[in-house]
Amino acid sequence: MDNKSMKGWLYLLPAIFFLGVFMVYPLVDVFIYSFEEGYNSASQTFFGVGGYNYSYVLHDPYFLQALKNTFLLVVITVPVSTLIALLISLGLTSITKLRDLYQTIFFLPYVTNTLAIGLVFMILFKKTPYSDGMVNMLLNVFGAGSVDFIDGPYWAKMTVLCIYTIWVVLPFKILILTSALLSVNQDYYNAARVDGTSKFRIFMRITLPMISPSIFYLVITGFIGAFKAYSDAVALFGTDLNAAGMNTIVGYVYDMLYGDSGGYPSYAAAAALILFVIVLTITCINMLIRRKHVYI
Amino acid sequence: MKVVLEHLTKRFPSRNRKEKEDVIAVNDFHFEIPDGQLVALLGPSGCGKSTTLNLICGLQKPSDGKIFFGETDVTNLPPESRGVGLVFQNYALYPHLTVEQNIMFPLGNLKGKDKLSKEEMKAKALEAAKVVQIDQLMERKPSELSGGQQQRVAIARALVKRPRVLLLDEPLSNLDARLRLQTREEIRRIQRETLITTVFVTHDQDEAMSISDMIVVMEAGVVQQIGKPQSVYDDPVNLFVAKFLGTPAINVFDGTVKNEKLIIGDDTVLDTPGVPDQDVSVGIRPEGFWVDDNGAFKCDVQAVEVMGRDVSIVSTHAGSQSEKIRSIISTEFKMNHDLKQVRFTLKPGKVHIFNKTTGERIRF
Numbered sequence: 001m002d003n004k005s006m007k008g009w010l011y012l013l014p015a016i017f018f019l020g021v022f023m024v025y026p027l028v029d030v031f032i033y034s035f036e037e038g039y040n041s042a043s044q045t046f047f048g049v050g051g052y053n054y055s056y057v058l059h060d061p062y063f064l065q066a067l068k069n070t071f072l073l074v075v076i077t078v079p080v081s082t083l084i085a086l087l088i089s090l091g092l093t094s095i096t097k098l099r100d101l102y103q104t105i106f107f108l109p110y111v112t113n114t115l116a117i118g119l120v121f122m123i124l125f126k127k128t129p130y131s132d133g134m135v136n137m138l139l140n141v142f143g144a145g146s147v148d149f150i151d152g153p154y155w156a157k158m159t160v161l162c163i164y165t166i167w168v169v170l171p172f173k174i175l176i177l178t179s180a181l182l183s184v185n186q187d188y189y190n191a192a193r194v195d196g197t198s199k200f201r202i203f204m205r206i207t208l209p210m211i212s213p214s215i216f217y218l219v220i221t222g223f224i225g226a227f228k229a230y231s232d233a234v235a236l237f238g239t240d241l242n243a244a245g246m247n248t249i250v251g252y253v254y255d256m257l258y259g260d261s262g263g264y265p266s267y268a269a270a271a272a273l274i275l276f277v278i279v280l281t282i283t284c285i286n287m288l289i290r291r292k293h294v295y296i
Numbered sequence: 297m298k299v300v301l302e303h304l305t306k307r308f309p310s311r312n313r314k315e316k317e318d319v320i321a322v323n324d325f326h327f328e329i330p331d332g333q334l335v336a337l338l339g340p341s342g343c344g345k346s347t348t349l350n351l352i353c354g355l356q357k358p359s360d361g362k363i364f365f366g367e368t369d370v371t372n373l374p375p376e377s378r379g380v381g382l383v384f385q386n387y388a389l390y391p392h393l394t395v396e397q398n399i400m401f402p403l404g405n406l407k408g409k410d411k412l413s414k415e416e417m418k419a420k421a422l423e424a425a426k427v428v429q430i431d432q433l434m435e436r437k438p439s440e441l442s443g444g445q446q447q448r449v450a451i452a453r454a455l456v457k458r459p460r461v462l463l464l465d466e467p468l469s470n471l472d473a474r475l476r477l478q479t480r481e482e483i484r485r486i487q488r489e490t491l492i493t494t495v496f497v498t499h500d501q502d503e504a505m506s507i508s509d510m511i512v513v514m515e516a517g518v519v520q521q522i523g524k525p526q527s528v529y530d531d532p533v534n535l536f537v538a539k540f541l542g543t544p545a546i547n548v549f550d551g552t553v554k555n556e557k558l559i560i561g562d563d564t565v566l567d568t569p570g571v572p573d574q575d576v577s578v579g580i581r582p583e584g585f586w587v588d589d590n591g592a593f594k595c596d597v598q599a600v601e602v603m604g605r606d607v608s609i610v611s612t613h614a615g616s617q618s619e620k621i622r623s624i625i626s627t628e629f630k631m632n633h634d635l636k637q638v639r640f641t642l643k644p645g646k647v648h649i650f651n652k653t654t655g656e657r658i659r660f
Contacts (some may be wrong), residue, residue: 009408185388191388193355205390
């Protein structure tokens with residue numbers, strides 16, 4: 001090893017040490033846990049090694065519910081939030097007056113605490129003995145009956161969770177897309193205009209390809225983020241998510257460790273690894289699509 | 297298609313809030329570009345030449361004045377209805393499309409009865425590509441092309457719709473010196489072949505002089521002089537035009553006219569019949585000097601540069617406004633390189649005198 005790479009490794013040493021202790025070791029540990037059957041955290045003993053933990057988790061109705069919830073959340077919120085963010089960014093970049101004001105307003109959710117937002121959503125959606133919530137009041141105005149969004153039917157709860165998630169992830173996406181749109185060289189638009197290109201064609205053939213790297217970045221991080229959803233559900237439906245039927249995979253992992261039914265690190269580890277495999281697969285698929293469709 | 301610019305003016309509101317006055321980018325531009333000619337808008341940066349181009353293509357609207365293509369008033373038409381082809385300084389080729397897709401892009405905008413099938417578009421694109429000689433590169437992406445090739449693609453894209461007017465914004469500024477020479481010949485050839493009225497913007501007087509039928513010299517939004525390159529060079533209307541055209545640049549001196557004779561420093565150098573006594577600026581082209589042992593114009597030699605074809609004498613003179621005077625002498629004249637002082641006689645046609653304050657030419 002020459003002097004230069006020695007130096008390089010020396011500089012990397014602190015990072016490698018901390019990453020090793022706090023990331024690599026736990027990862028390996030989780031992997032091992034997930035195959036230890038009948039692990040007892042008090043005595044730190046286990047009966048054998050095998051795939052039983054996975055089998056248990058995959059047959060646990062709570063996990064299957066969490067899996068379904070998470071998938072729904074991902075499939076709905078990622079495309080919808082990206083699309084809305086794109087529309088808002090297009091609007092923002094096409095105005096000059098008050099752009100800063102609107103940008104600030106759209107960015108507010110990013111700097112607001114999740115639980116505080118949850119509180120606001122309670123006011124909007126929760127049915128209490130005193131009030132049906134603002135949204136229900138609006139629904140009533142249009143002649144529709146009240147719906148209990150927080151403790152009511154599954155679709156109502158899912159709707160609220162999706163709206164909540166979309167609203168929370170919007171600011172970051174708007175930020176990224178606005179700067180992507182603004183960085184497209186104006187000459188491309190001028191060239192297209194001189195050639196008489198319609199607005200729609202300019203958007204489809206020039207704008208969209210030019211900002212596609214940013215869009216794919218948002219989709220990939222969006223997928224990963226949505227798969228890891230947990231705090232949003234807690235903010236809306238409280239900590240007993242299994243009872244509400246609104247648990248997520250990460251919520252299930254947490255419950256298996258610390259919840260009322262907790263104390264099963266092996267099951268938690270198995271569930272966490274299942275989540276890991278899902279996210280990895282989806283990201284790989286995304287990357288493949290990206291290579292095909294994104295220029296640069 | 298001739299292009300008529302009628303008293304064209306473009307004002308921009310001042311960005312600076314303290315200065316309420318508008319910025320006048322183009323001031324009363326009045327000119328008729330004859331059909332099928334190659335015209336250069338020439339001037340230093342910020343002189344309004346690019347704004348003029350944008351006004352012609354319609355990306356900007358004039359504050360005053362009118363623009364006609366042929367007999368049609370296009371002043372209020374949007375760019376797409378004017379039938380112009382525009383080549384941008386940075387080419388603005390769509391990086392995600394191939395050369396062929398780039399050239400075909402304008403054709404894809406045609407609607408109604410003008411709509412073309414895919415095959416027709418491909419054929420037209422190939423035709424345009426052949427004119428600029430890039431038909432071998434149709435499948436490449438712009439990033440895989442050299443600067444000169446990108447330039448050609450941009451021209452092909454501008455030509456493919458058979459524009460009535462072709463506009464080029466600093467078309468050569470992104471190319472290296474050698475390619476610039478080649479490409480400007482190319483632009484000339486393409487223009488000759490297609491006979492499309494062409495306007496191009498440049499700050500490089502060599503470029504403008506070498507290929508255009510006519511040049512328009514601009515400064516600070518105002519047209520200084522319009523004419524054939526050679527006649528503008530030979531007969532500048534003011535000091536600015538004289539200084540701007542020609543490499544090496546014209547030598548400028550402080551001089552006086554007294555009793556119809558031009559005096560620079562202590563040397564009485566030329567007869568100026570009919571010019572009243574006054575202080576003047578004198579411009580002498582580098583090729584306006586004859587070495588003559590009895591010459592009246594005495595300069596101190598700094599260096600003699602042998603260029604092969606001719607010799608360049610760098611000298612100084614008390615009356616010169618710049619540090620050095622550059623004169624170009626034919627090699628047929630045997631120069632003594634150790635000379636400390638050189639005497640010149642001046643060629644009358646190469647000496648121009650200008651009003652000291654306004655810079656206007658004083659003819660004699």
